[in-house]
Amino acid sequence: MAHVVLKDLVKTYGSFKAVNDVSLTVNDGEFVALVGPSGCGKTTTLNLVAGLIPITSGDIVIGDRVVNGLDPKDRDIAMVFQNYALYPQKSVYKNLAFPLQMRKLPRDEIDRKVKEAARVLDMTHLLERKPRELSGGQQQRVALGRALVRDPAVFLMDEPLSNLDAKLRVQMRSEIKRFHQDLKATIIYVTHDQLEAVTMADKMAVMNGGYLQQYDSPAQVFAHPVNMFVASFIGSPAMSLIPLEASTANGNTVLTGAEGWSLELSPRNAQKAARATTKKVVLGARHSTIKLHKSAVPGSVPAKAYTVEPTGDVTFVQALLSGVIVNISVPPNIAVAPDEQIWLEFDQERIHVFDGETEMALKAD
Amino acid sequence: MSAIAETASRGRTRRRRRVDGWQWAGRCFLLFMLLYTALPMIWMLITSIKSGFAATQFPPQWWPDEPTLASYQKLLDPQNSVGQDFLRFFWNSLFVSTVTTILSVIVAVPAAYAFSRFSFPGRNFLFFAVLLRNMFPAVIFLVPLFILMRAIGLVNTHGSLVLTYLTFGLPLAIWLLKGFYDNIPVQLEQAARIDGATRFQAFILIVMPLSTPGIIATAIYSFIGAWNEYIYAYTFLSKNDQLTLPVGIQRFFSENTTDFPGLMAASFMMSVPVVVLFLVLQRYFVRALTEGAVKH
Numbered sequence: 001m002a003h004v005v006l007k008d009l010v011k012t013y014g015s016f017k018a019v020n021d022v023s024l025t026v027n028d029g030e031f032v033a034l035v036g037p038s039g040c041g042k043t044t045t046l047n048l049v050a051g052l053i054p055i056t057s058g059d060i061v062i063g064d065r066v067v068n069g070l071d072p073k074d075r076d077i078a079m080v081f082q083n084y085a086l087y088p089q090k091s092v093y094k095n096l097a098f099p100l101q102m103r104k105l106p107r108d109e110i111d112r113k114v115k116e117a118a119r120v121l122d123m124t125h126l127l128e129r130k131p132r133e134l135s136g137g138q139q140q141r142v143a144l145g146r147a148l149v150r151d152p153a154v155f156l157m158d159e160p161l162s163n164l165d166a167k168l169r170v171q172m173r174s175e176i177k178r179f180h181q182d183l184k185a186t187i188i189y190v191t192h193d194q195l196e197a198v199t200m201a202d203k204m205a206v207m208n209g210g211y212l213q214q215y216d217s218p219a220q221v222f223a224h225p226v227n228m229f230v231a232s233f234i235g236s237p238a239m240s241l242i243p244l245e246a247s248t249a250n251g252n253t254v255l256t257g258a259e260g261w262s263l264e265l266s267p268r269n270a271q272k273a274a275r276a277t278t279k280k281v282v283l284g285a286r287h288s289t290i291k292l293h294k295s296a297v298p299g300s301v302p303a304k305a306y307t308v309e310p311t312g313d314v315t316f317v318q319a320l321l322s323g324v325i326v327n328i329s330v331p332p333n334i335a336v337a338p339d340e341q342i343w344l345e346f347d348q349e350r351i352h353v354f355d356g357e358t359e360m361a362l363k364a365d
Numbered sequence: 366m367s368a369i370a371e372t373a374s375r376g377r378t379r380r381r382r383r384v385d386g387w388q389w390a391g392r393c394f395l396l397f398m399l400l401y402t403a404l405p406m407i408w409m410l411i412t413s414i415k416s417g418f419a420a421t422q423f424p425p426q427w428w429p430d431e432p433t434l435a436s437y438q439k440l441l442d443p444q445n446s447v448g449q450d451f452l453r454f455f456w457n458s459l460f461v462s463t464v465t466t467i468l469s470v471i472v473a474v475p476a477a478y479a480f481s482r483f484s485f486p487g488r489n490f491l492f493f494a495v496l497l498r499n500m501f502p503a504v505i506f507l508v509p510l511f512i513l514m515r516a517i518g519l520v521n522t523h524g525s526l527v528l529t530y531l532t533f534g535l536p537l538a539i540w541l542l543k544g545f546y547d548n549i550p551v552q553l554e555q556a557a558r559i560d561g562a563t564r565f566q567a568f569i570l571i572v573m574p575l576s577t578p579g580i581i582a583t584a585i586y587s588f589i590g591a592w593n594e595y596i597y598a599y600t601f602l603s604k605n606d607q608l609t610l611p612v613g614i615q616r617f618f619s620e621n622t623t624d625f626p627g628l629m630a631a632s633f634m635m636s637v638p639v640v641v642l643f644l645v646l647q648r649y650f651v652r653a654l655t656e657g658a659v660k661h
Binding site: 052 | 550552553557559562563566
């Protein structure tokens with residue numbers, strides 16, 4: 001296994017910049033998820049690492065080698081594709097043997113390694129089948145097997161689970177995670193599904209518009225998003241972002257909503273709001289950090305229930321506040337009707353304050 | 366209750382009967398098409414085993430009173446002059462068509478692959494430019510091509526025909542094959558390249574085997590096109606020992622009195638290679654033409 005370093009990586013197509021100055025280090029044995037909406041540059045970044053497309057500028061280091069101009073076959077990588085890319089004319093056995101044959105291994109060693117991989121992935125009985133005779137989950141497993149027979153320095157995975165149905169996806173998710181734990185493999189994993197990234201990765205690199213937004217552990221990204229994009233992209237349901245106006249009176253900082261209500265900030269949050277470039281600040285709150293009240297309590301603000309979504313063990317309430325929809329989770333025994341007048345209380349320890357102009361998270365000392 | 370059930374069942378039978386009607390219409394149409402294509406062939410075969418006199422009789426003999434294989438014996442006998450000529454024409458046609466087919470596959474495969482996989486300046490322009498030739502009727506190019514062939518000294522050589530047939534066959538071959546390559550996911554080659562193959566190996570080991578049906582279809586197309594072509598062969602070649610079958614047969618039997626059984630026997634034998642080729646390779650051909658029609 002090996003570490004991977006991307007340094008100021010740039011890929012342009014004409015005047016369009018697909019990847020912009022992306023720098024990050026994947027440590028040996030680390031599982032890193034590249035996550036972002038479609039078109040954010042995550043797959044392009046992966047293809048740059050694989051060598052399938054040439055880089056415009058910057059450096060890619062795998063192990064201790066700069067691999068910028070190297071062919072994919074010389075980079076000591078393995079890749080799992082979204083559509084699995086199994087060779088349709090070859091049996092499972094030959095699919096698994098292909099990377100070893102290309103490396104001119106002796107026949108008995110190929111046989112041994114293929115059978116070992118088949119045993120690990122529990123598909124010994126499938127070896128003689130053609131890919132089209134396999135189910136989606138089995139195809140996915142063969143693709144994984146073809147990557148692991150070779151014992152490469154780095155595994156690259158391009159949305160490997162997105163073609164599977166929901167149930168199988170959850171199952172394969174834990175299999176891949178297990179696979180990473182057992183092999184101590186260095187994995188770069190591309191996904192648009194933030195839940196996959198959060199549940200599987202040691203670190204996640206959130207990308208948007210070709211830029212790396214934040215690179216940190218899922219817990220850190222979840223708890224301390226650096227900007228409004230990351231805040232709204234990670235977590236489900238999404239963090240509510242409420243645009244408000246800050247003002248100071250009698251030494252207290254209050255935020256005023258569009259409906260005219262005001263919310264007094266804790267000293268720490270007041271300090272953050274004071275650092276905004278303008279009066280416009282955005283309050284960010286996850287569903288679990290907002291308390292729903294049926295009557296006004298001190299520190300709460302009035303809102304109107306919009307829709308109610310019971311899911312069984314928790315009920316999600318969407319409320320209209322200051323012109324935006326706010327997500328709140330409540331225990332299922334609390335009945336809320338649409339259009340009902342409710343009051344919301346924010347947990348000031350856990351809310352986020354963003355600059356309304358720059359969209360960056362504001363920090364206290 | 367029973368009334369409802371009755372109406373429902375009547376509705377069902379009516380619907381089923383209508384489907385049957387369409388099915389019968391379809392069968393009738395297919396039968397008609399079968400007769401339409403098969404009857405001339407059958408008449409050709411029947412005439413070829415008649416004697417010269419029986420072939421021109423009216424009313425016609427639906428089945429010859431004295432079936433004979435004399436025409437075939439004459440054509441295939443290298444000892445007599447008719448047989449010598451026929452076999453030479455046959456060989457000429459086979460040579461020209463085979464060379465055309467091989468060249469067109471050799472050129473079309475890499476060209477189609479390049480059009481499908483690479484982006485390069487002028488790609489779209491070139492791609493539509495190859496079709497330009499097919500926008501005009503073939504005869505329009507007869508005289509210009511003849512002048513061209515004379516200028517480069519190819520008149521009265523088989524090379525002139527091969528070159529000309531390539532200009533017909535290649536555009537179609539490239540288009541057909543490009544559709545084929547478009548349908549092969551690029552990830553297969555990427556996977557192969559990551560698995561240790563060079564770009565060329567990925568093409569030869571992974572893509573080529575997958576495009577075999579397309580290549581076979583292209584080859585059949587080129588072969589049949591070259592095999593049946595008449596007007597260019599008629600114009601470019603004048604020496605008797607170079608003629609291809611379509612021109613040869615026509616010339617050879619209209620010189621004296623028309624020998625219908627001989628003509629039909631020769632025509633039948635001319636159609637044999639094409640029919641055999643088609644029968645052997647038809648499953649590839651059908652797959653090639655329907656592949657890409659539906660998304661997998």
